[in-house]
Amino acid sequence: MGGGGHKNYSVNPNDYKLLEEVGYGASATVYRAIYLPLNEVVAVKCLDLDRCNSNLDDIRREAQTMSLIDHPNVIGAYCSFVVDSYLWVIMPFMAEGSCLHLMKIAYPEGFEESAIGSILKETLKALEYLHRHGHIHRDVKAGNILLDSNGEVKLADFGVSACMFDKGDRQRSRNTFVGTPCWMAPEVLQPQSGYDFKADIWSFGITALELAHGHAPFSKYPPMKVLLMTIQNAPPGLDYDRDKKFSKSFKEMVAMCLVKDQTKRPTAEKLLKHSFFKNAKPPELSVKKLFADLPSLWNRVKALQLKDAAQLALKKMPSAEQEALSQSQYQRGVSAWNFDIEDLKFQASLVQDEDEIQEIKEEHGSGKVHMKKRWQDAYGSKADLGSSVSTDLIISEHINGDEGLQDKGQVGGVKISESDTMESDSQGKSSLRKNGSKTELPPPISEKDSLLAKSRPQTVKGRQTQSGPLMPGMVVGQSIPERARTSERSENETQQPVEKAQQVRRAPSFSGPLNLPNRASANSLSAPIKSSGGFRESLDDKSKTNLVQIKGRFSVTSENVDLVKGSSLRKSASVGDWIFESKQLPTNHLPKEIGNSSMPASILMPHLQNLFQQTSIQQLLKMGSCLQCLAIRRIMEMLMVLLLKGNAYFLQKSVSFKLG
Numbered sequence: 001m002g003g004g005g006h007k008n009y010s011v012n013p014n015d016y017k018l019l020e021e022v023g024y025g026a027s028a029t030v031y032r033a034i035y036l037p038l039n040e041v042v043a044v045k046c047l048d049l050d051r052c053n054s055n056l057d058d059i060r061r062e063a064q065t066m067s068l069i070d071h072p073n074v075i076g077a078y079c080s081f082v083v084d085s086y087l088w089v090i091m092p093f094m095a096e097g098s099c100l101h102l103m104k105i106a107y108p109e110g111f112e113e114s115a116i117g118s119i120l121k122e123t124l125k126a127l128e129y130l131h132r133h134g135h136i137h138r139d140v141k142a143g144n145i146l147l148d149s150n151g152e153v154k155l156a157d158f159g160v161s162a163c164m165f166d167k168g169d170r171q172r173s174r175n176t177f178v179g180t181p182c183w184m185a186p187e188v189l190q191p192q193s194g195y196d197f198k199a200d201i202w203s204f205g206i207t208a209l210e211l212a213h214g215h216a217p218f219s220k221y222p223p224m225k226v227l228l229m230t231i232q233n234a235p236p237g238l239d240y241d242r243d244k245k246f247s248k249s250f251k252e253m254v255a256m257c258l259v260k261d262q263t264k265r266p267t268a269e270k271l272l273k274h275s276f277f278k279n280a281k282p283p284e285l286s287v288k289k290l291f292a293d294l295p296s297l298w299n300r301v302k303a304l305q306l307k308d309a310a311q312l313a314l315k316k317m318p319s320a321e322q323e324a325l326s327q328s329q330y331q332r333g334v335s336a337w338n339f340d341i342e343d344l345k346f347q348a349s350l351v352q353d354e355d356e357i358q359e360i361k362e363e364h365g366s367g368k369v370h371m372k373k374r375w376q377d378a379y380g381s382k383a384d385l386g387s388s389v390s391t392d393l394i395i396s397e398h399i400n401g402d403e404g405l406q407d408k409g410q411v412g413g414v415k416i417s418e419s420d421t422m423e424s425d426s427q428g429k430s431s432l433r434k435n436g437s438k439t440e441l442p443p444p445i446s447e448k449d450s451l452l453a454k455s456r457p458q459t460v461k462g463r464q465t466q467s468g469p470l471m472p473g474m475v476v477g478q479s480i481p482e483r484a485r486t487s488e489r490s491e492n493e494t495q496q497p498v499e500k501a502q503q504v505r506r507a508p509s510f511s512g513p514l515n516l517p518n519r520a521s522a523n524s525l526s527a528p529i530k531s532s533g534g535f536r537e538s539l540d541d542k543s544k545t546n547l548v549q550i551k552g553r554f555s556v557t558s559e560n561v562d563l564v565k566g567s568s569l570r571k572s573a574s575v576g577d578w579i580f581e582s583k584q585l586p587t588n589h590l591p592k593e594i595g596n597s598s599m600p601a602s603i604l605m606p607h608l609q610n611l612f613q614q615t616s617i618q619q620l621l622k623m624g625s626c627l628q629c630l631a632i633r634r635i636m637e638m639l640m641v642l643l644l645k646g647n648a649y650f651l652q653k654s655v656s657f658k659l660g
């Protein structure tokens, strides 16, 4: 397979010894591992096929695409094969993980410009390569830019993401509205506009801001609000007071990428010639030093998990483990959360009148302090990492050589070794450094340890099924298509052993309302809502007539769907996707009783849904209509009243926005 140079990597899972977990995404867990025949460290991404929204053909096609990728700045796969219900993707191990992880752990306010320049230049080379070969990455973000200890930079998640496989007919037939707006170009969000590789240039510009600030613009807002802001507001840029430190050429480069008219955005090739990149330092000079004093990747990951677990534990809300986690994750702009009252409040506030939008525009443009304050309120400042013992768990030397934090179970049928780690954490430090300043870190406390233990997957012996690689021309084991095609089966059905082993992290379900991984996930701490990834094929069949929009990560339709009844806004099977489902109802007006808050929510809900449905998102987005906004807002307020009265129905349901 591609990306592997001339070495051969076997498709036998027993040839890979899984070591520490180094990353966790919407649908996959990534392990550092040893490829035993060569005694070589590799990364193994265990992609949960049950959480993929794709059939095996899509997966195989993507695997074929991957096999053709060969560029030093694009991470390829050595090989891939199926183990139980997991697709294992074997790839080079990037010892410093993603830029997102690095920022979360040590640079919450972003990197310095020289490092940003180097990282972006390497990423842009990757994009130039992909675009030249006719590919759109569609998921450019700091979380998908991986770093190696020598400063090497690689763009990841091309063709391996579960969501990348989620495309084509299946996507269409679901009539869904999927994705996250933060990195998305306006044309991707807007119906009928279509998009091309220039969408990656927009995302690249957003990623530049993400690296500069530690977060993507608007990332504290709920998806719909971000969507509106992306479309209606002036493009974000480096115009805050805090951005004075950045060079003119950096600002100019970002502004070139973040032009709403895609035709006016430069190509990757042209952008590479910009002075900002011409003057960029080699990554070994500017990137390598970023992690010089940091603990090993897996210990950073553990620290992030601990931090999230601690926050979860300290949430006061009763019986709300997931809810609490969702809150915490939501505030961090992550890929998954549950809708509860607070979330609904957020959602309610996302529909703004023009005054509000104007206020945000001004706020954004002028970089007023309270924007920053709000950001800090939501995310915490850099001091979060170490300042609050009660709420934040931090890396400390105690994490190194810790008390069994590693999984000692089996994943995908192969035992994860604790003792066979290739290198001990000799780099472990008792403090973290951020931009030269040190943050002293308290030791973990027992409560946190116990939380972590709780979040560990159970040790379950998994069945080993080596089913062959997903390679061009190769036949995948017979059981796999069946498995892949039944990926939406009920969770009540018999689970595979591996699923059981990981069920603690599999709260996202196919059958229920929006859920969260009820495990502190280092990745989900910071990862934005996962895009569905994959290429949306151009729509040429008649079935698209009800589609409001499908290209890109968003697919908005007005067509009736009968997916998960009663749960209309939920995560897709791959956790990070938002799905706004549409369900036809008689086009009656709201009943008179709608103002009566004693009316059962179960009765009221369909009418609310219907009303939402009547409000075309397309029109809403295009018009930015005050009237519609106000109408929706009013409905949301009524919904709030009901919710606040403790209607359990709503508390357990994902809120439904019928916008299609």
Ligand SMILES: Nc1ncnc2c1ncn2[C@@H]1O[C@H](COP(=O)(O)OP(=O)(O)OP(=O)(O)O)[C@@H](O)[C@H]1O
Binding pocket: 022, 023, 024, 025, 026, 027, 028, 029, 030, 043, 045, 075, 091, 092, 093, 094, 095, 096, 097, 098, 101, 143, 144, 146, 156, 157, 160, 161, 162, 335, 523, 527, 530, 576
């Ligand atoms: N080759 C690798 N070497 C080291 N770490 C990796 C590698 N690939 C992925 N990771 C880590 O694992 C994390 C999750 O991987 P990945 O993003 O591919 O999974 P995902 O399910 O697609 O996640 P997401 O939902 O964030 O896109 C990454 O953010 C990164 O930190």
